Amino acid sequence: MTAPFLKRLWQAFANTRVGRSVFRVGLPQSRLEQAQAMVSSFLLHMQPAKVSRHSLRASYSLGLGLISLYLFFILVGTGILLMFYYVPSTQKAYDLMKDLQFVVSAGLVIRNMHRWAAHLMVTFVLLHMCRVFYTGAYKRPREFNWVLGVGLFLLTLGLSFTGYLLPWDQLAFWAITVGTNIAGYAPVVGPKLKYLLLGGNVVGQEALIRFYALHVIVLPGIAGLMIAIHLWRVRKDGGLSRPDETGDIVQEIPLGQLPTNKSYGLMELARGTTPQVGLNPDDEVLAWPHLIFRELLLFLATVAVVLFLAVFWNAPLEELANAIHPPNPAKAPWYFLGLQELVSYSALWGGVVVPGALVTALVLLPYLDRGRRGVGRWFARERVVANTLFTVCLLVAIVLTVIGTFFRGPNWGWVAPWKQPPAITEGH
């Protein structure tokens, strides 16, 4: 049976002189060459040549990290397109949102995709963090990759926050007001930080352009770099965590054994570690097609879901920013409503101390929880204490978010969501 036409065409091209100059090697003829081809291509070398069957199981990783990555890609793509129209001007920004909605071809769908992908990215980064916790995957040698992950979670929130300020609607204006005031409660540097973020004392043009620069270059630049390191570390730390990892799957070479008369410089600081490939050869399959096919399929599914949401539901846009009156109640997007509920008790405790303590705890976690058991399985019995603590924190966050979303009405007073909200009788 001959290969399909497209495949034959591809093979013919790959084996020409030009084809070889592009791909460096010809088509692989054996398993060995297939593995070598992975290493010699720029795009493919980011993938391992072989991958454990356990890591391919959808029920283990749920693909949450990959989905987060794909959402980041979608956000960069749609974000670049939006930059061709958007102007960070308090006079123009809101009108341009309306233009995107009603005038620009596909503008509505592209803005919708950007917003829904952002909401989904917050969700999936959070779920990814839960997966890594409940499978104990942050343990040695992956401690630092967990720290990078915490940083990426914060960057995701920062990108979302700076993003929804840009339309300069009511949500944007009062979010900047409240957000920078929370920053003002930070100890020692608070007021200076607020002044720096706003570029002055009032929320206006200077503040908008600052958050724009943060949103389109500073934060995505840092996030892109950290994502690259995060993925690189997944490989260097031996792939996804597995239950059959016996002891250190990485082979450690003590620093002293490296030849020190060579000018390795900083590289000497890196641990001399390599993932032990072939530890259990029967349990490994070639990355192409087993891994890469699944990755491409997941990418397609992610794009499809975002596109589906964007076609059928429009991204929110509140009224034009009114610098005099906030809406009543003035609510943040869902992922900040737990925080808003917290600051409604105390700005210092809810906005600075509790979030600061939580982030510190998350960063220190892999260095405090050093038990080596129960890695690579969901909800391992050996990790029942850690899992319970994490679940309690998660539940508190969810309860706070639900309260902020459904049980708070005008003047942030209690309301029953199943009743008609009381009419607002007061005014000026």
Added chain:
Amino acid sequence: MNHATSENNHVSRRGFVQLSLGWMAATFASAAAAAAAVRFLVPNVLFEPSQRFKAGKPEDFADNSVTFLDDERVFIVRQGNTFRCVSAICTHLGCTVNRSNQGFNCPCHGSVFDEQGAVKSGPAPRALSWFLVTLSKDNRLLVDKGQQVAADKYLVLTV
């Protein structure tokens, strides 16, 4: 870096001086660059509205009234021939408070203030600010948002 360290990993005098000078220069240059970048972001000139403004003639405000001035985000409080001015900016996180029957309510996080601006409930850490009110030469109320005064400091007009 071969010449900086001898074979036994002992740092020679020359190597020590070179290394420390090099690291000092690198640290100083990085610190200076970081400081300049941060300082660059702190504006030297602000194009913001003046803190002092004229609120209108005293007789524009009805007796026993609390009037909200949109552009300035303050309330002018008149009782008889006394005038005061209270900030409408919540001391919690900067939202604009609304007038209620017993004082002021903040819509964002639920702070409640009484008629004197004092916190009755909610997360606000301080009372609402009261500003100095004087009378200008052309008989207008002159408010200075840069000067805070006690809640019981009035401008008394003797007509």
